[in-house]
Amino acid sequence: MENAIEIKDLVKKFGDFTAVNDVTFNVKKGEVFGFLGPNGSGKTTVIRMLMGLITPTSGKGTVLGYDVSKESEIIKNRIGYMSQKFSLYEDLTVEENLNFYGEVYGLYGDKLEEKKKEILIMADLEGRENMITANLSGGWKQRLALGCSILHEPEVLFLDEPTGGVDPIARRTFWDLIYKLSDSGVTILVTTHYMDEAEHCNTIGFIHYGNLLSLDTPNNMKKYAIDGDIIEIKVDNTLKTIEVLEEKENVREAAVYGAGIHILVEADTPINDLEQHLINNKIKYSSIEKVRPSLEDVFVFMVNKSDNI
Amino acid sequence: MKFNIKRVIAVIRKEFFQIRRDKRTIAIILLMPIMQLFMFGYVASTSVDHISTVVFNNDIGTESRDLLESFTNSQYFDINYSAYSMDEVQMYVDDGYAKAGIIIPPEYSENIKSGETAQVQLIVDGSDPTTAQTILSSAGGVIQSKSVKIVTENYGVIMPQPLDLRSRVWYNPEMSSVNFNVPGLIGVILQTVTLMLTSFSIVREREKGTMEQLIVTPISKMELMVGKIIPYVIIGFVDIILAIGLSVFWFKVPIAGSITLLLFFSIIFLFCALGIGLVISTVSRSQLQAMQLSMFLIMPNILLSGYMFPVEAMPRSIQGISQFLPLTHFIKVLRGIILKGVGFSSLKNEFLILSLFAIAILSFATFKFEKKVD
Numbered sequence: 001m002e003n004a005i006e007i008k009d010l011v012k013k014f015g016d017f018t019a020v021n022d023v024t025f026n027v028k029k030g031e032v033f034g035f036l037g038p039n040g041s042g043k044t045t046v047i048r049m050l051m052g053l054i055t056p057t058s059g060k061g062t063v064l065g066y067d068v069s070k071e072s073e074i075i076k077n078r079i080g081y082m083s084q085k086f087s088l089y090e091d092l093t094v095e096e097n098l099n100f101y102g103e104v105y106g107l108y109g110d111k112l113e114e115k116k117k118e119i120l121i122m123a124d125l126e127g128r129e130n131m132i133t134a135n136l137s138g139g140w141k142q143r144l145a146l147g148c149s150i151l152h153e154p155e156v157l158f159l160d161e162p163t164g165g166v167d168p169i170a171r172r173t174f175w176d177l178i179y180k181l182s183d184s185g186v187t188i189l190v191t192t193h194y195m196d197e198a199e200h201c202n203t204i205g206f207i208h209y210g211n212l213l214s215l216d217t218p219n220n221m222k223k224y225a226i227d228g229d230i231i232e233i234k235v236d237n238t239l240k241t242i243e244v245l246e247e248k249e250n251v252r253e254a255a256v257y258g259a260g261i262h263i264l265v266e267a268d269t270p271i272n273d274l275e276q277h278l279i280n281n282k283i284k285y286s287s288i289e290k291v292r293p294s295l296e297d298v299f300v301f302m303v304n305k306s307d308n309i
Numbered sequence: 310m311k312f313n314i315k316r317v318i319a320v321i322r323k324e325f326f327q328i329r330r331d332k333r334t335i336a337i338i339l340l341m342p343i344m345q346l347f348m349f350g351y352v353a354s355t356s357v358d359h360i361s362t363v364v365f366n367n368d369i370g371t372e373s374r375d376l377l378e379s380f381t382n383s384q385y386f387d388i389n390y391s392a393y394s395m396d397e398v399q400m401y402v403d404d405g406y407a408k409a410g411i412i413i414p415p416e417y418s419e420n421i422k423s424g425e426t427a428q429v430q431l432i433v434d435g436s437d438p439t440t441a442q443t444i445l446s447s448a449g450g451v452i453q454s455k456s457v458k459i460v461t462e463n464y465g466v467i468m469p470q471p472l473d474l475r476s477r478v479w480y481n482p483e484m485s486s487v488n489f490n491v492p493g494l495i496g497v498i499l500q501t502v503t504l505m506l507t508s509f510s511i512v513r514e515r516e517k518g519t520m521e522q523l524i525v526t527p528i529s530k531m532e533l534m535v536g537k538i539i540p541y542v543i544i545g546f547v548d549i550i551l552a553i554g555l556s557v558f559w560f561k562v563p564i565a566g567s568i569t570l571l572l573f574f575s576i577i578f579l580f581c582a583l584g585i586g587l588v589i590s591t592v593s594r595s596q597l598q599a600m601q602l603s604m605f606l607i608m609p610n611i612l613l614s615g616y617m618f619p620v621e622a623m624p625r626s627i628q629g630i631s632q633f634l635p636l637t638h639f640i641k642v643l644r645g646i647i648l649k650g651v652g653f654s655s656l657k658n659e660f661l662i663l664s665l666f667a668i669a670i671l672s673f674a675t676f677k678f679e680k681k682v683d
Contacts, residue, residue, distance in 0.1 A: 051525050053682045076527045087522040091330050092323065103319035104526045132330075148522075 004029045004156050004187035005050065010059035012045050012210075019045045021210035022059070027189055027203070032182050034201030034218075035191040038303060042210040043191040044084060047158050050189075051081055063156060077105075080149035080157045084164060086141050088148055090134035094125055097133055097148055105152035119147035122177065139170025146177060150186075157181065159190040163197065175200055195295040206299070208306050214298075222293050226301055228252060228267050230293045231274060234260040235285040244281045248274070255300045262291075264301050311529055320528075320536025324510075328540065337505055338544055342498045342552050349494050350487055350560055357443040363390040363407035365398050370418020376429065379455050380411065385447040398432065408434045409444045421459060480565070480648045491562045492643040493616040495552045499575065500582050500636050501607055503545045507586025508599040510537050511678070516596055524680050534675050538583050545579040546572075556647075565650025574642045574656070577663045581635035584670030591677045610636045635666045 005027035012020040020042045027033040035043045048054045050063055052072025061068040063075045088097045098119060102112045120126045123143035128136070136144065142162060150157065159178070163171045175197065182188055190201070198204055199218050206214040206221075214225050235241045238261050242254040245263055250273075253264040265274070271288060278285055328334050362380070366373055380386040390407055392398045401407040410432030420427035431448050435441045461467060481488045514520040523533070549572070556562045564571070585606065593599035611617060613627065614636040620628055631637045638659045645651040645659075653660070 048682065052680075053521065053524055055681065073527065073529075076525055079525070081522065081525040083518065083521050085518045085521075087518040089323065089327065089519055090517070091327050096323070096326055100319055100323045101526070104316055104523075104528050106313070106316070106527070108315060 002028060005033075005061070005063050005189065007046070007050075007061045008059060010046065010049065010061055011057045012042075012049060012054065013057045018210050020049070020056075023207070023210070023212045025205050025212060025215050027187060029187050030182065030185050031202040032178065032188045032190065032200065034198045034204045035189060035207065036193065036198055036204055036299065037191075037207035038193065041207045043207055044160055045210075046207070047081075047160050047189065047191065051079060051158060052076065077152070078155050080152070080154035082142075082145050082149045082157075082159045082162050084160045086145060088133055088141075088145055091132065093130050093132055094120075094136070094144055095129040097144065098151065101148040102151050107151060115151055119151060122180075123147045124173075138166040139173065142166055142170065142174060143177070146174070150181065154186065156187045156189070159188065161191050161193070163192065163194065171197070195299065198295050204295075206302060208303055211306070213302050213306060218295060221298055222295060225298045226264065226293050228264050229269060230291050230297050231263050231265055231269075231271065232257065232260060232287075232289055232291045233263065233274075233278075233285050234287045235283065237283070241278070241283050241285070244278070244283055245274075248277050253301050253304050255304070257296070257300075262297055262300075264297075312531055313529075316528055316532045317536045317539070320533060321539050324537065324540040328544075334506065337502060338548065339551075341502055342548050343555065345498050345501070346491070346494060346552060346555050346560075349497075350491055357440050358385050359387045360385055360409055360440065360444055361389045361407045362386045362409045362411060363392050363398055363401040364388050365392040365395065365410065365412045367415040368413045368417040369415075370422075372418040372421045372427075373413045376413070376417075376455060377411070379451050380448075383447060383451050385443065385451075386411075402432060402434055408437075408440055409448070421463075424463070487560050488562050488648065489644075491556045491560050492647040493614075493640045495549065495556065496578070496614070496636055496639045496643050497611055497616050498552050499545060499549055499578065499639075500610055502548050503541055503579060503582040504586045504589070504603045504607065505600075506544065507537075507541050507583050508589040508593070508603045509596055510541070511587065511590035512593045512596055512599045515594075515682075521682055524682065530675055530678055530680060534587070534671075534678065537587070538580075538671070541583055541586075542576070542579055545582070546576065549575045549579075562647065564647050566646035566652065570653060570656075571643070571646045574639065574646070574660070574663070577660070577667055578635060578639040578642075580667035581639075581663060581670060584667060584674055585635075587674035588670060588677060591674060610634055613637070614640050616640055635663055638662050 003026040007026070008024050010020055010023045011018070023042075023046060035046070037043050045054070049056045050061055050068055052068055052075060056069060064078055066072075066075050068075065089100070092100065095116070098116050099112070102108075102115060107115055120129065123140070123146065125140060125144060125147070128140070133141065133144065146159075146162065163174055166174070171194070178188060178190065179200075190197075192198060201218065204214075204216065204218055204221055205212055206225075214221060216225065233241065238256050242256070242261055245251050245254045245261075250266045250269045251263050252266065255262055263274075271290065275288060278288075328338075364377060366377070377388060381388055386409065388411075390401050392401060392410075395412070398410045398412065402410055410430075412430040412432065414428055414430075417427045417429070429452070431444075433441050433444050511520070514523065553564070553568070553571070557564060586603070589599050589602045589606075593602060609630075613620075613623070613631040614634050615631065616636070620631050620637065623631065642656050642659050642663075645656055
């Protein structure tokens, strides 16, 4: 069995609202799979179905070969989960949380002590065992949550926006941990909307309004997911410029990017043509050039494209 | 369904750690029983005596003063005010200074001496039926014995009485309302505390998001439920001992029956109350909702269980409802053991009803609890 997770035609409806629409993809064993999409796109719903927290409306999903609708109790022994919202007990100490989850996963005595020590070192929480969890800062809380979810050495780890609300340094430390886990053979499915994090993944699935729009490696996605060229324009009045450019016929999309704007134009559109258009409209710009698409471009233009359909 | 005792112990330990750090919960556990006992024990007294009375005496003879003395001696009436007109009597009663008024006509002494029937008028403030009832019956008693005395003194004969009622009050001979109230109160307290605590226990985890983390672990429904119940059984048990201790040592309510039997029944009742709390907690979407639901249940429990008003006095349909409340049966048990000193053989029915209720409600709670979030 090569795939840790297999999803086929998965659908989840809440009343009339379709949260997940016919999603199909596989996650290979040992890979870091990044699940991308704007807020409310259905990422969390897919993860929750995979763990048996909610029941799929139709379609099939398996984790480690077990059916998510019927065998979720077997799956639960072999997966770890870190939810979007911090969900350990804030009124327990670091050690009490570790003890509790350890025992719930069936770890006792020496085995538990050994595992706890390992996690404390990994999460850099040594010496903070007796701190009340509520008083930990964001990065520590998040590493403790990760620690609690891997105490029982799961084969698959689900991380739902694990780095929301923590500082960049803590985010980097956290991703170092994710790599270590991945190196040791754990399959990781992580959702995020940070593009730099997405670059770190082996495969990216891009979901929007419950539809899986694209599925590829980060590099391929940058190369092939966008049909056309990306032109970067450095300009002061970004909003006015976007307005002006959107009137032009071969410009498909325009969006703010950093200090300037990125536009998506039909392939091989001459830059001179665009320059002339800007000058005609009395727009002052400091530079205009064709650039390689970044993941953010892919993300933004894919969302806009699907919104326009 | 799998059942691992170590997992249950992990949940129990976790619950205790959380309770220990939560001042609000500790206050509910320790202060609520004490406050309720003191409040209801002292305030909810239904024994009425030393009733403030106004007298309008139109008679100048010694006979009328004699009669008033009999009223005072009965301890039920305190003659605090003298009125000199009916309007004045009305004023004292209207303004709430007096609950009863005694009016003696001018010819009272004259009538007694001449052997005619003398009339005395009694005014009763009927706005509070309990007090009014006491006034009526004690005034009747005073007049009755006074009549017998007058006949004996004036005619020197002892009237033959065809009927002689000799009453004896069992179980609570002084008819002290504290003795009657406190046993029922123990049940009410136990119900209120455990209901409030357990109704939060599951919905709190849902609201805080910790339930989601718990659901993805291999813990089973049963393990989680048992782990959630046991800490509150222990706490409820502490509360019952606290309540019984206060009743015996502070309110001096004697326990006529077996304390062991009392504790045994308390545990069964605890499971009923916990079950109700758990059902509330599993069906509620938020802690606020759980709070409202338990408040919604606590009131009818106090009113319909026979704690305040005798079940026998309720309309038939309401009596039916009160039979479905475990508190009704537990109060019967409490009064039976504490006041009457009855043994298990007299409480077999209650044992059956309470046990069945406990099993049914706990199964229902476990059934309603889903290891899902949708």
